Amino acid sequence: MMLFSSNSYFCRIFYWIIYLIIASLLVSHAVAADWEVKPRLNLRETYTDNLRLGLGGGGGGGGDFITQINPGILLTGEGRRFNTNINYMMNNLIYAEHGEFSRIRHQLNANATAELIEDRFFVDGFARMTQQNAFLFGPQSVDNANPVNRRNVNSYSVSPYFKHRFKDFASAELRYVHGEVNTSGQGSFSSSSDSGIARLASGADFRVLKWGLNYNHTEIRRDQLRTIDLERSIALLRYVVTPQFDLIATGGYERNSFISVRGKSSGPTWTVGFAWAPTERTEINLSGGQRFFGDTYLATVNHRTRLTTWNLSYNQDITTFGQQSLFGSAITTASALDQLLSSTQNSEALLNQGVPFTFSDPNNFLTNRLFLQRRLQAFLAIKGNKNTLLLRGFNLQRRAYTAALEDVSLIGLGNALLTRDTDQTGGNISWNHRLTPQTSANINYSFTRIDFLVSDRIDDNQLIMFSLNKRITPNMNGMISYFHNWRNSNQSNSDFNSNNVTASLNMNF
Template sequence: MLLLPLHSHGQFQTPLGVAQGQLPQFRAAPPNTPANEPIGGWRILPRLNVVETFSDNVRLQPEALQRSDFVTQINPGLVVTGVGTRYSVNIDYTMNNLIYANLSNFNRIRHQLNAMGTAELIKDFFFVDGRAVMTQQNATLFGAQGVNNINVTGNRQNVNIYNISPYIRYRFQDIATTELRYTRNMVSSSSNALFNSQADAYQASLNSGTAFSTVQWGFNYSHQAVHYERTNRTVEFERSIGNLRYMVTPRFGLTATGGYERNTFLSIRGSPSSPTWTVGFIWEPSQRTSIAFNAGQRFYGDTYSAVATHRTRMTVWDLNYDENITTFNQQAGMSGGFNIGNSLAQLMAAQNPSMSPEAIQQSAQALLGLGLQGSFFDPNNFFSNRLFLQKRLQASVAMNGIRNTFILRGFDMRRKAFSPEGVDSGLIGAGNAALLNNTRQTGVNALWSYRLSQLTRANIDLTYTRFAFLAVDRVDNLGLARVSLVRQLPQLLPNMIGMLEVRHNMRQSNQPGLSYHENAVVGTLSMSF
């Protein structure tokens, strides 16, 4: 079986394994290791990491109120993977134990879970997908933005997401393919003022098969009903769409969609139902490059979407723009979306074809995350009970060489509320509700990772984020700078990794009393068994 190196905060960390053609070779477990021996495609990997952090402003307060503290994290975890001919399961759990030397009343346990699985119950016909997530995040944009769980800000909340989705797929020879899917999704949080939700979604699609190479067609229907607890509110989203694609050449096609969408939420910006249409094109000038663009009309006005990717031997480029009417609960329940980690993983897989997909994905995520959470690398899906129009642009480039890995990514996300602000008064206070009427998050992140030796890697990470509350006169600028040194320690344990990090975290606001800065030193030991 594979024994994988660890991430410093409950995720995998592969400090040396991102060079082109030089991902780390994971050692095989001894054949008589009962705890780890794979049985029928199942693997179990216990792990532990210990993190010691000194912060000179652990509560992220203004300078006159800041307090320092030593924070110890003892994080046992477990990864369970199972792969068979008709199933796949991946469970990643960490118990995040936080112990404060001075502020001992803030000692706590946080649970972190990322589990997903799929099963083929009837061959080539009936399938079931499932997902469960337990995580923590910064709840609001205007509160202090914690780097991770050690910051005691009052702005960190637990979020739990569960969904199950049975579906059937059928192919009518080469004429058409169809899929019928039901999804049950539940989203809850530790905030009493954020309404938990249960959603029932139905989807049906019929799309042309390979017999239609020049003119391709499809029909798609979706209906989602979201019920919010402690309210009498159920919101429905229904869309019936037909689509056409005309392939002018084998690599260039014109696209068009048309249909009707019906939404039942109370809108402050006109009727939420109307006909909808788009026109656009797809272009794949080569196997390494693809571009898709669409423009059209929805009930809120003009709408656009774009996706572009380009890959070379050592780089991968991505651009994505989308817009939609959505909610916090819907965004939290999404299984993915645009993610630079996926692009980097694709590049690393092309450079290292002999490595398993799991090892590739873990190596990519180790470089990108490095144990941090919050509004630093991606827009914050902040808590809100309202519906809003979200317009999101993200772009990235990743370069991976023998010794150097460089990642540059940026985002711009705007949210404009489409439902009354009163539903958020209990969540953020009536005086703050106007802050969320119209928001914009803009950010850029640069990461450079350099392999000093076979056992040692140095990382430099710089991030800038800007929160603009467009309905009021408030702008917050956030900055994060980190330098870390990561070393594998085989002389102590075959799968032990040490990390030393220094970082600076700051916020500057144009409103008085909201700026802060924090300096921290972090030491980590991670091991697997």
């Protein structure tokens, strides 16, 4: 098996990582810096009774033992003017009975920021290599062990930007962002984007009536499809009523080049709303207005108590699969959950249950089309000395704004029509109980209903999982887990269920 070729996307990300490290080293040469390298090894053995997630009961898709040997490395560098974090794992999958599925998958999360000219010129960047369920109409796999409906999704972005302060009158920022997204498999997806962003915001001279001017132009290039331009010019006014309460209004114009199947694609835009922070532990932001597609709303609510963490958010925007892969706004990804749970007892154990939390999130499925996305989600963590309870819920609506023909090469005309308008509604409940200082038990239940609105098809996907985690030594953790994954559909011959048992060992060196 060839690891990468000179033309592969893996090779391009590899060169980007080398450049990132070199740039960080050049900056660190001029300032004090701390570097740390942490090798690690993850060993996993899984038995599944339904490898292909075939129809019918357990065994409908054939059983198999899957061995995973996953070496990895964490490289961190931190200095006064730069920060680098590179987390890589090589996922080696070996199937005892179905050798044709044996393969290497790469998993990477790398990001860096550097201050090249002090207080003036900066560069941000990230690179990711992940796997996900590609399509809503296919079986929803929990992880890479079940090798159906899985695609590699590789993305990277680099963003140089310049900042300047006009004393206390205003501050300005000029930013350029280049991003690329690529997927594997037949009918693979590829897109790149370039954005120019200019911002001017009032400074300390404006204490009661603050203002801002924002301009954003993004060019999105899609493989073998027409280029899309998205342009937005916005002015902002912020009136400080009290130190805890602000009134906010925005207005401007959007000029977009895509050919809409739902009416106009450009027009004036405005919103009105408020920001309220009644206490240090509570923050509420609400706004509503109009855009070219109709009414628009935005909301975020954050609240903390000694034992709980609350979050509620709603947002909507015109976007693409590529833009969501690069800059998606989900709060419930593992890294964002880690931040939300930073003060939660047993948060590390809760986030390391052996099942990716992305399974409990709505699917950012592959599509070439531009779509209107509306996302509502809620999060609650209740923490105690030995128990932590996590509850999440979401609703994700997508309405295609460009033609179904754009997806014919990817999924065929029938599936393109099926996925034109979709709703995903669901959530999960996770409970972590600390048995001893070194041992914890976890239970997780997830549910997602997928509604294909142009047809009468509804799929209910469910997962229940039990796991036992034990810290064997300060640098070694073990886990035993069982999960049952199943789908109930109102379409004939679409149901399946699968049972997986896994034992794993994590070692840090």
